[in-house]
Amino acid sequence: MDVSLVSFDSKTASSEEWARFHTFRRIRHEEQNPGDPVTEDATSETWMRRGNPEAEEIRFAAFRHGKPEEVIGWLYFSVYREEAPSYATREKEARVSLQVLQPYRRRGVGRMLLAKATELARERGKSLVIGGTEEADGFAFVEAIGAQVAQRNREGRLYLDQVDWEMVERWAEEGPRRSPRTTLQWLGDHVPDDIAEEYCEVLTESLNEAPRDELETGDTIITPEVNRHWEDSIKESGGRALEVMCREGDGAISGMTAMGYWPDDKTMIQQFITGVRPPYRGRGLGKWLKAANLLRMRQEFPQVTVVVTGNATTNAAMLSINERLGFRKHRDSIMAQMSLEAMDEYLKRGGG
Ligand SMILES: CC(C)(COP(=O)(O)OP(=O)(O)OC[C@H]1O[C@@H](n2cnc3c(N)ncnc32)[C@H](O)[C@@H]1OP(=O)(O)O)[C@@H](O)C(=O)NCCC(=O)NCCS
Incomplete structure (x- = not known):
């Protein structure tokens, strides 16, 4: 052609x-x-x-x-x-x-x-090219060109009519019982300037703690300026963010979770990153954050019937929380990587 x-x-x-x-x-x-x-x-x-x-x-x-x-x-x-x-x-x-x-x-x-x-x-x-796919032809292409499947991911979907809301409420109640000095703070569409630096440290850490498996990518650094551009893009494209973080008794931010909603998506909302800083793990903060945000989401976005999220298949902690909430696999996806040398070789061979 x-x-x-x-x-x-x-x-x-x-x-x-x-x-x-x-x-x-x-x-x-x-x-x-x-x-x-x-x-x-x-x-x-x-x-x-x-x-x-x-x-x-x-x-x-x-x-x-x-x-x-x-x-x-x-x-x-x-x-x-x-x-x-x-x-x-x-x-x-x-x-x-x-x-x-x-x-x-x-x-x-x-x-x-x-x-x-x-x-x-x-x-x-x-020297390295990275891409992703969730389609059968994409998987076949990745294999044919000799790219490395460096990460296997799963898109999960949570249908709200199948959620055990009593359990969600229990998680939200257990949080403050197990951590009486910890409080939740909702951020709406905009992280206040006075906490942006610390919030972005937690966000950066959370993003980079998620498993990268074989992907040879480095850390992603979120500064207050980078985060502000992301918030403004959501707002200008008609979207809204629903973000909540938790603070310890000494004021330190210990974790966060975020969702994003666009009216074009009608009944679907996106679940973004959730992270609890390492010293504060094992106290149910992840469950508390996710449960509290889901309960709030139900009030603020009554039109939503399904939550969509993506996780690495090796992210046992997040998958465990998501599965207990009722997220089910919608489809598999992969991230593939290929060195520039290998791409040259494939193209020189004339493909196939
Ligand atoms: C992946 C994609 C871009 C390939 O486009 P394409 O125009 O069909 O690719 P080509 O015709 O150049 O194929 C190159 C080689 O890849 C392999 N290949 C591509 N699709 C294949 C398939 N469905 N099954 C088996 N081999 C396949 C073959 O070896 C092919 O060479 P050949 O036809 O001479 O045997 C296309 O399938 C697509 O748009 N998929 C959805 C999006 C996606 O997954 N993108 C990839 C990751 S970013």
Whole structure:
């Protein structure tokens, strides 16, 4: 197939370019997440225009010769900028997402996108490329190109009509009984400036304590500025965060958990990171935080019927809490990594 790649810049894209992208995005959504609510065009444009200021983000659309109106494939490529707080720890890696519409698969478009990703990574001096997938064709592609499956993850879903709410209430009551000097503090959409530094330390620690398995990625560093951009992106794209943290008697923040809701998702809410700092583990704080946030979520978002989350399959502690709450596996996903050398070798062999 005669295919060309055309750069897509979310900061300057014309309305025609956006329209072509959204058509592609909606078809891909049905392939990837059939039956789930689709994000509205305006919401996804706001999100993509704001972008990630920490990263250089590059996108290419794939078109067939003579068919400039139909996007059939997409490459997303990102690397940390030198001034980003996580640059020092994640300097060598590039993150990619390759997507080809189902009718156009197995005709070399994925390999072409991979070749472009290799070129972009080489120009920037990166030695490792990381991507994820939850689709059968993606698993097969990862195996065929010889990438390493570095982490196995599980998307879990909690259907609220199946929750044992008495148990959830018990967890919420047990928390203060076992830790009488610990208190909960809700953060709403914005972490107050006076605690942002300490809150971001806890968030950073929690993110990096989650198992990375074989992934050769480094620590992700969340500073108050990085967190503020994330909060503003949620707000500007119409979303709301529901975050709660716990404080010890001496004022130290001992743990946190966060969810995010976007009206486009209708009945679905996302569960993000939960973390309890190591010295405070084993006292039921994780269960207390999650139970209290779920109870609050039920009041603030009565339209929600399902909570969605993702965990590494090796994250025994989090999976144990989630399973007892009633989260069930929705599907498996993987994170794969490949050195630039191995990508070159695969492409030189002509694939296959
Ligand atoms: C992964 C994906 C991008 C591959 O796109 P594609 O255009 O079909 O890939 P190519 O035709 O270039 O395939 C290259 C090689 O990968 C292997 N491969 C790709 N899909 C395969 C499949 N479903 N089964 C077995 N092998 C497969 C083959 O070896 C193929 O070469 P061959 O056709 O000469 O045998 C596409 O399946 C897709 O969009 N999947 C959903 C999104 C995703 O999972 N992305 C990957 C991770 S970011």
